[in-house]
Amino acid sequence: MASALARVLSFLAIVAPLHAIACEVLEEMPHPGSFKRECPHFPCPPAYPQAAIRERLEGDVVLSVHVAADGAVLEAKVVSSSAHSVLDDAAVRNVRASHFPVYTPTGSSASACYVVRVPIAFRFDGSGDGS
Secondary structure (H helix, E strand, C coil), rough: CCCHHHHHHHHHHHHHCCCHHCCEECCCCCCCCCEEECCCCCCCCCCHHHHHHCCCCCEEEEEEEEECCCCCCEEEEEECCCCHHHHHHHHHHHCCCCCCHHHHHHCCCCCEEEEEEEEEEEEECCCCCCC
């Protein structure tokens, strides 16, 4: 019986990805829970891709990010594109390499996973990271 249960749990681990776990959706950061910030200007802007600099590409990318209870990124996907794949890809790479703030819901002593939208602007006028 125990081996049958182990096979079922093993199958579920393959079929149900980690980000399928129910996580609180936050409208924005910071949220009225408690955050421990490791980056004072979180999210830190990504490096401007060289190809985008050469072509003077600008744009805004919005990502949906699933964050684990320990702050690790489980998934990052584009929900609003800059219309330039080089900028979208740079934003996703940056966010996937980031460690997000740990979130503890109000009234709880345990940290929890969450989903948040992260806007990233690529600008040459100084409002993004391309100046």
